[in-house]
Amino acid sequence: MKKNGFTTTILHSDRRLDVEHGAVHKPMHPSSEYAYAQSRELAAVFQGKAGFTYARQGTPTTAALEAKVTAMEDGVATVSFATGMAALAAIFTTLLRRGDHLLCSQHIFGNTNSLLGTLQELGVEVTLVDATDARNVAAAVQGNTRMVFTETIANPGTQVADLMGIGQLCRQSGLVYVIDNTLTSPWLFKGRDAGAALVMNSLSKYIGGHGHALGGTVTDTGLFDWQGHPNIFEAYRKGPSTSWGLTQIKKKGLRDMGGTLAAEPAHRIAVGAETLALRMDRACANALALARHLQGHPGIARVHYPGLPGHAQHERAGQLFRGRYGALMGIELAEGIDCFDFLDRLSVVVLATHLGDTRTLALPAAHTIYHEMGPARRAQMGIADSLIRVSVGIEDEADLIADFDAALQACPPASKAGS
Template structure:
């Protein structure tokens, strides 16, 4: 019997559903809306509940449409299995709800998405010790490790200042110390980067962003890369130790986070995400090319104080980004000269939309300090290098020249 061919990224995603038999010859996995699953033999039902055979129990814990999406994501990340959630934040929260206990220690990059930063405050108040460090240098991570350190958490490219974690060396450190390395891959997407290549045990993606890509559906996902030895993780409950070692982490995550907290992805949302994912590579190529062109134009304009984008040689981690990522991403931020009001500038843009989102087909802009990072206060913003004039840009798929003219025209009255 001939071996299955090894296809490229987009071909694999396009034909993923068809690797298994689909009802009525459908090309896409159909949307299964039932929340319950009947069995003609009650022994089969019991066997499914006891994890002795595969099957579905209840919609909150699994669904055929959601499962098909989870398999797609696992292929994207070269992982062994994935769990989908209702939002990206639900996926992040699941890691800590299911795997951390009072007295545990978490090391996190200090350059974080605002809501993740807020979540750290919550778990810190619940008894988990959190150390925030500049993860662009592995030495900062190593300096705060303790015997209670259970995991290290980083984003690939920080939102919004685009700092890049010292991913490979942090992965090496975690492997040496037996610590779980958790990487949020949202800002790069599985197309630009696979955190498994730097030793990540768990990978997080906000499905809402580049994977779905059209700003019309929420979702998040956790992928187990198969690299972490769960036999060494002290917080796995006895009943999940009965699973194979490779699946113990996901089994506990699915039960303690997905089942118990109920942040389940709907089958309708899973279907939308799966269809959106088919064009991710095509969208990302265009968005990254647009972002590089726009960042270069703004960087050369004397009315712009600074542009933060890994694709620019002036970026502190430009060489690292060039080594790790397929492209430099579709998000950048920039600061205008002090005499230019950022709100007036944003209001002069005609194509770019004032909105809080990223990874969309449309270009989106937002004044960071006054919106998504306002809640954390001026002191914390200063620690993260977020100036009052900082504008975040999530670049879309518009025609490049139209974007260049829009951002340049908005500077003309200055």
């Protein structure tokens, strides 16, 4: 049978799982416990047979969503969490131990950077490297290195990691390769194509798409043989070794830590996921048009966006991401323009700390989501004090451009304001 395309597969995913009463969407299952007519069957589910026992470990609703994400990523299985950060925390805390070494891109989300600090306090050694070149990663590998982690496109500097080169290095070195696919989504990029062992998606962003539900997932691509990873507990060394890692993440990271995705947000995200490709294409097109327009504007000092030919990883992004460049950008205002004054003059754009919404969102990055890092760490990441992060939505292109033009006209650079 011919394999359906991306959107067709997601649209019809639920009904092909034999949904109750012929519904086309898997309904919400809010029950916290699941009963069985026979006690032996209940015991069998606890011991590994497919089924549901207690909602902390998943429900039929989350299972249907996980099936969608697995299909999106061409993976073998997925575990869902209440947030993307819960998903990342589960990966790091269940697969790494005291004395292990984690290699991580230096261009990472602020909360992820904070989580790395917690890992260091727990005895995990962390080294930050410029992941835009796999040679930097290779040079930092140590005898105790267990894992390499990077985002696809950095937030908000938009650096694009050397995803394929790092994947080759991890295969050769037997390292667990983890990719955060949030900024690209499985529509633009699949971690499996780069050889990732695990792919994390923040469902709160492009997959859900509407800014009204939190969630995160970890997908196992099936490419990593966990027999070579020393930190798998004996209890989970059963069945095919390619499933051991995700089993441990589910048992130790979800069951034990309790970062469970509830049925209602899971349902909302699953419905939102049906239009991922359509929304993503529109947002990417808007972002490219806006970036090109702002690049030559006298009120803008610099635009950080992979779709611009001057971007250091422009060619790489075009090759990796379906000829698209994502929907997030960073803009640095010209000298003399106050970032707060500029932002307050935007009317279509929403001032909010989120991304991947249908609406265009903006915030002053150094003063908000990266404030806790301090000036030295921000400088290392290339985050200027005037940098504004813009998550471009699906509004009409002309309205977005007009909104930015009007705000810039009301905040002329210092040289023009005094002339």
